[in-house]
Amino acid sequence: MSDNFDDLQTSYGRCLRHGPFIARFYEIFMASHPDVPALFANTDFSKQHMALRRGISAAIAHAGGSTLARRTMAEMAKAHARDGRAPVPPLLYPYWVESLLKAIAEYDPEHSPALAERWRTAMNRTVGFFAGQY
Numbered sequence: 361m362s363d364n365f366d367d368l369q370t371s372y373g374r375c376l377r378h379g380p381f382i383a384r385f386y387e388i389f390m391a392s393h394p395d396v397p398a399l400f401a402n403t404d405f406s407k408q409h410m411a412l413r414r415g416i417s418a419a420i421a422h423a424g425g426s427t428l429a430r431r432t433m434a435e436m437a438k439a440h441a442r443d444g445r446a447p448v449p450p451l452l453y454p455y456w457v458e459s460l461l462k463a464i465a466e467y468d469p470e471h472s473p474a475l476a477e478r479w480r481t482a483m484n485r486t487v488g489f490f491a492g493q494y
């Protein structure tokens with residue numbers, strides 16, 4: 361029986377209902393590595409928050425084997441490729457994953473080490489997919 365990570369969609373829902381989760385993620389991520397802030401120098405964060413909000417949900421579905429998210433994932437991977445609209449050096453992906461996990465630990469009232477490990481597994485599939493397309 362394949363693992364569709366539905367528990368992560370539920371956890372994600374709790375985070376979003378708990379307060380400004382995406383804003384908190386970016387606060388943590390910006391402070392996680394000196395190269396990150398410059399990448400967002402010209403970013404309209406009201407748009408970016410919405411884009412990432414959808415992107416994380418698609419990433420969970422993709423990690424769970426859903427084909428529905430395939431197109432969204434391909435578009436995001438293309439945007440972050442070497443010649444994409446927002447190139448992301450793959451060495452930065454672990455900082456993205458750990459920053460997301462820190463924000464989840466703060467915003468999911470039902471957070472646990474076991475749940476954190478499942479988030480890490482799913483998001484490592486996402487960033488592995490992006491890095492593979494770099």
Ligand code: HEM
Nearest residue numbers: 399400402403404411412415416419439446448452453456
């Ligand atoms: C090290 C990790 C990452 C960095 C540094 C990064 C950086 C960026 C930057 C600079 C942009 C462009 C913002 C602008 O319009 O000015 C962007 C767009 C975006 N990012 Fe990331 N990103 C990372 C990982 C991810 C991941 C893992 C996801 C999804 C789960 C994601 C989803 C998106 C989406 C949906 C957009 C909008 C794409 C578009 O408008 O074409 N990013 N990102």
